[in-house]
Amino acid sequence: MEHLPNSSDPAWISALAARIDRPVVLVGMMGVGKSSVGKRLASLLGFRFVDADDEIEEAAQMTIPEIFDAHGEDYFRDGERRVIARLMGDQRSGTVIATGGGAFCNDETRAQILGEGIAVWLDSDIDTLVERTARKNNRPLLQGGNPRDILARLREERCPYYSQAPIEVHSGNGPHSDTLRKILEGIDSWL
8 A cells, every 4th residue: 555644544545435435537637647646546545447548448449549540539539528428327436537638628528527426636737747748659639749838738728627626636746645645635625
């Protein structure tokens, strides 16, 4: 189990997990850490972790870059909406779901997550996003220009959507345990 500073102990986490009656859904920009933090959060809570992007690739039998290349972003977004709707319907509690960066911008998806889940916006500064997204070359939206400019534009466009999540946590370059502690405390306050 990941060590959390001071305010979080296993008994407290277990009691919190028992109070969660719906999926915890992580939203935010690509590179903010939804998958890596989500896996650790699920482990701490004793929940199942589901990455919506993995589910999309499995359903399509293609990678996300292949979907974008073959069918375009609109097709991908429609598939993403359908997969997240299925995940939200399948997973009532005991699940942490990491969504793709643009998923929460879809009105239908956002309404479903807000109505049936616990939405947590993981936010980060542009420098951190640039550094993290540079680690992988599988980000179709970053292929058409300067990644810093694209990330800054996308973040500005998407913040009004992300800000509708009831819990906001900054995910910086510190240890994951800091981000996890903030998420757990945010969920506790929200419940």
